[in-house]
Amino acid sequence: MDKRLERILPRVQKPARYTGGEYNQIIKDKNAVDIRLAFCFPDTYEIGMSNLGMSILYHTMNSLDYVWCERVFAPWGDMYEEMKKAQLPLYALESGDSLSDFDAIAFSIGYEMAYTTVLDMLDMSGIPVRCSDRTELLPLVFAGGTAAVNAEPMAAFIDLFIVGEGEEVNNELLALLREAKLGAWSKKQFLAKAAQIEGVYVPSLYNVEYNADGTVSSISAHDGAPEQVTKRIVADLDASPYPTKPIVPSTEVVHDRVALELFRGCVRGCRFCQAGHVYRPIRAKKHETLVRQGIETLKNTGHENVSLLSLSSSDYRELMQLCDGLLEYCEPRSIGLSLPSLRADNFSMDIMHKLQKVRKSGLTFAVEGGSQRLRDAINKNVTEEDLLNTCRLAFEGGWNSVKLYYMLGLPTETDEDIVGIAEMANKVLHCWRTYAKNKNRGVKITISTSCFIPKPHSPFQWEAQISTEEYLRRVNLLRSSITARNVVYNWHDAETSLIEAVLSRGDRRLADVIERVWRMGGRLEAWTDYFTLERWYKAFEETCTDTWFYAQRERSTDEILPWDMIDVGVRRQHLIHEREQCYASALSPDCRKQCSACGAEKLLKGGRCDG
Amino acid sequence: MDKIRLRFKKTGRAVYISHLDLMHTLQRGFSRAGYALKYSEGFNPHPQISIALPLSVGASSLCEIMDFRLKEDAELSDMAENLSRVMPEGIEMIEAYEPSRKVSEIKWLHVEGIMEYDERDKAEMCAGLEKFFANDEIVIMKKTKRGVGETDIRPAISSVDFMVSEEGVKVSALISAQEPTLNPELLVDALRQKEPRLCPDFAKFTRIETYDAAGKVFR
Ligand code: SF4
Numbered sequence: 001m002d003k004r005l006e007r008i009l010p011r012v013q014k015p016a017r018y019t020g021g022e023y024n025q026i027i028k029d030k031n032a033v034d035i036r037l038a039f040c041f042p043d044t045y046e047i048g049m050s051n052l053g054m055s056i057l058y059h060t061m062n063s064l065d066y067v068w069c070e071r072v073f074a075p076w077g078d079m080y081e082e083m084k085k086a087q088l089p090l091y092a093l094e095s096g097d098s099l100s101d102f103d104a105i106a107f108s109i110g111y112e113m114a115y116t117t118v119l120d121m122l123d124m125s126g127i128p129v130r131c132s133d134r135t136e137l138l139p140l141v142f143a144g145g146t147a148a149v150n151a152e153p154m155a156a157f158i159d160l161f162i163v164g165e166g167e168e169v170n171n172e173l174l175a176l177l178r179e180a181k182l183g184a185w186s187k188k189q190f191l192a193k194a195a196q197i198e199g200v201y202v203p204s205l206y207n208v209e210y211n212a213d214g215t216v217s218s219i220s221a222h223d224g225a226p227e228q229v230t231k232r233i234v235a236d237l238d239a240s241p242y243p244t245k246p247i248v249p250s251t252e253v254v255h256d257r258v259a260l261e262l263f264r265g266c267v268r269g270c271r272f273c274q275a276g277h278v279y280r281p282i283r284a285k286k287h288e289t290l291v292r293q294g295i296e297t298l299k300n301t302g303h304e305n306v307s308l309l310s311l312s313s314s315d316y317r318e319l320m321q322l323c324d325g326l327l328e329y330c331e332p333r334s335i336g337l338s339l340p341s342l343r344a345d346n347f348s349m350d351i352m353h354k355l356q357k358v359r360k361s362g363l364t365f366a367v368e369g370g371s372q373r374l375r376d377a378i379n380k381n382v383t384e385e386d387l388l389n390t391c392r393l394a395f396e397g398g399w400n401s402v403k404l405y406y407m408l409g410l411p412t413e414t415d416e417d418i419v420g421i422a423e424m425a426n427k428v429l430h431c432w433r434t435y436a437k438n439k440n441r442g443v444k445i446t447i448s449t450s451c452f453i454p455k456p457h458s459p460f461q462w463e464a465q466i467s468t469e470e471y472l473r474r475v476n477l478l479r480s481s482i483t484a485r486n487v488v489y490n491w492h493d494a495e496t497s498l499i500e501a502v503l504s505r506g507d508r509r510l511a512d513v514i515e516r517v518w519r520m521g522g523r524l525e526a527w528t529d530y531f532t533l534e535r536w537y538k539a540f541e542e543t544c545t546d547t548w549f550y551a552q553r554e555r556s557t558d559e560i561l562p563w564d565m566i567d568v569g570v571r572r573q574h575l576i577h578e579r580e581q582c583y584a585s586a587l588s589p590d591c592r593k594q595c596s597a598c599g600a601e602k603l604l605k606g607g608r609c610d611g
Numbered sequence: 612m613d614k615i616r617l618r619f620k621k622t623g624r625a626v627y628i629s630h631l632d633l634m635h636t637l638q639r640g641f642s643r644a645g646y647a648l649k650y651s652e653g654f655n656p657h658p659q660i661s662i663a664l665p666l667s668v669g670a671s672s673l674c675e676i677m678d679f680r681l682k683e684d685a686e687l688s689d690m691a692e693n694l695s696r697v698m699p700e701g702i703e704m705i706e707a708y709e710p711s712r713k714v715s716e717i718k719w720l721h722v723e724g725i726m727e728y729d730e731r732d733k734a735e736m737c738a739g740l741e742k743f744f745a746n747d748e749i750v751i752m753k754k755t756k757r758g759v760g761e762t763d764i765r766p767a768i769s770s771v772d773f774m775v776s777e778e779g780v781k782v783s784a785l786i787s788a789q790e791p792t793l794n795p796e797l798l799v800d801a802l803r804q805k806e807p808r809l810c811p812d813f814a815k816f817t818r819i820e821t822y823d824a825a826g827k828v829f830r
Contacts, residue, residue: 010669021699
């Protein structure tokens with residue numbers, strides 16, 4: 001261990017997150033591999049180690065014998081200060097080597113508030129943050145994750161992006177990088193070749209021009225790069241690699257459990273939801289595969305919990321068989337089974353009773369909109385009746401805490417819809433009074449609201465975000481409408497939502513803003529401990545960036561959008577149609593009832609979408 | 612089957628695993644190796660596992676002791692090996708056996724440490740340390756259950772020797788394990804308070820062996 005590190009560690013909080021050495025980590029001989037890859041998660045160890053995608057890709061990339069992929073996380077503030085003081089560069093956990101020793105630096109970027117951390121992690125390793133300042137082939141800096149569906153704000157910092165699921169394309173890219181390294185290619189040569197791999201987006205191979213009003217006038221590819229980069233997916237999830245020997249952290253992380261992914265994509269098509277659109281088409285794993293992988297992973301990790309992941313678990317066709325199969329193993333061993341993202345509408349009594357045998361936590365429902373009209377407008381197919389029926393079952397079954405999630409500022413929302421949220425909470429409370437088995441323990445109903453953020457590649461990508469003042473007005477309206485004492489109201493602050501809205505539909509010109517914020521000390525900004533609005537405002541001002549232009553401006557549907565070179569599979573026409581349906585407060589059928597030919601099926605190249 | 616005792620080492624990167632995290636890590640290790648720990652009865656059942664004399668974060672040990680019970684009888688001869696295979700780097704099981712003595716009978720700990728001096732002369736420091744710890748009394752301010760108070764730590768040090776080594780000044784000491792517990796870090800604290808010029812830039816300690824009141828190795 002580095003002497004400097006040895007002296008720092010006893011002084012920082014939770015040092016075990018900075019040491020590596022966990023069970024199931026992958027150690028290779030660094031002299032026996034051609035490519036050393038630092039897989040960076042621009043957030044803390046506790047968050048990154050809870051991320052299933054990171055765990056899957058760590059194993060797929062390490063399955064190449066010529067690659068050693070190691071993990072890197074962002075240190076918490078105290079560690080950060082100590083490392084700076086000791087001039088200790090950011091290092092990878094497995095080997096302890098500095099990132100500057102690596103051939104490739106890969107980031108998994110899941111949210112906009114991680115952007116400044118990406119810059120910081122590069123800088124902590126002494127690597128220039130701008131692509132233009134990294135003229136050599138190595139280290140290659142690339143990124144994937146949801147942020148890649150609009151890579152533009154980070155285009156100046158990341159050499160190339162992986163669009164879509166990385167299991168296959170990452171390894172194709174690494175094979176090419178190995179060839180380039182051994183053949184001493186120039187960076188330019190390599191990038192032009194890499195752009196030929198399906199799912200690889202190389203920003204420097206695209207010219208973007210702007211109109212006088214600031215909107216994009218043209219996007220043109222050069223050096224043979226495709227006009228549009230089509231998202232990569234894994235067609236057969238049963239056959240795709242799943243790590244049954246994942247790393248077991250030796251210290252507490254956010255999600256300390258075995259995570260099983262039931263399916264990718266979502267049959268629902270909620271109009272505000274980016275994930276529901278960009279993860280299409282729908283592909284499910286067989287329950288037999290999941291049970292087998294779940295048990296194997298439990299044996300290999302010793303975890304006490306299994307969590308079933310997907311965008312909407314109740315839409316998994318084989319949920320019953322899966323729960324039965326897992327419970328048979330879990331129950332006698334006191335292993336908990338948890339099922340987040342159940343929907344209020346088809347949350348079945350059977351499932352509830354099954355889970356109840358093992359563990360009973362609070363229930364969470366994403367209701368999103370306060371009235372039926374609004375829920376129809378956003379295509380959130382939950383009725384009040386469904387919700388109350390589910391609550392009744394839950395209260396009868398002994399649950400006594402319910403969380404209701406809503407968004408404020410959705411297109412077409414009125415004050416009536418907002419007051420409707422408080423009314424709904426009252427009905428849930430009434431339901432508890434009527435049906436709860438044991439009222440002694442009381443009940444807790446929590447309402448949470450966040451400010452709606454229009455996202456690229458969703459039907460609302462053209463919509464305006466409401467201003468922060470308007471959001472606060474709506475928050476206060478809701479606050480004053482809540483009368484019951486057992487109802488708690490939490491709201492997400494408006495400022496972060498504004499920044500997120502700017503970044504999520506941003507273009508390349510935001511690079512200066514992001515860099516300035518980082519230079520002013522911005523990092524780990526997804527944490528309220530570290531987020532400050534002032535830095536962003538200052539950077540907007542210094543760069544003459546108009547937040548209204550990015551966040552609160554409604555786009556016309558014929559405007560060229562900064563992310564138009566990315567094809568996630570869903571047709572633009574489909575998004576436009578869904579938006580029109582919104583204004584007609586009309587529901588669209590979910591994929592189970594009827595396929596609306598959204599376009600994503602083409603990614604399966606002849607395969608069938610499981611919608 | 613009755614109580615089982617395991618002796619294990621905690622070295623290398625594992626020294627930064629806190630006591631609480633270690634308990635959890637060990638539990639998972641047992642489960643990976645296929646041993647079912649016995650749980651306590653009651654409202655909030657937890658595995659019956661206890662580690663004697665919690666080690667502070669950053670300190671190594673070659674002589675950790677853990678007692679636990681299993682749901683079913685198990686072969687003891689290969690248990691240490693089976694568990695070592697599924698532990699994180701730096702946790703190594705030495706042997707498993709049925710204990711005949713209570714951990715409260717541990718009285719002394721043999722610890723070794725390195726005091727690192729970046730710019731000072733090691734030989735001079737070594738001589739100074741010998742002199743300082745030869746005092747009959749070393750009264751320092753120390754946190755106790757009742758707040759900060761004055762304590763004489765000298766009686767808790769049975770013997771202490773210093774030697775110049777490659778990395779700094781090597782310490783070897785026999786210190787009281789319990790009643791009172793002397794954390795070896797207090798040797799450095801004493802210097803910081805009483806003789807700052809001898810206080811090292813960095814120090815690290817390793818527990819070597821456990822002894823009973825009679826000075827016999829405790830098992
Ligand atoms: S192809 Fe059809 S079934 Fe599949 S996601 Fe699109 S709309 Fe749904």
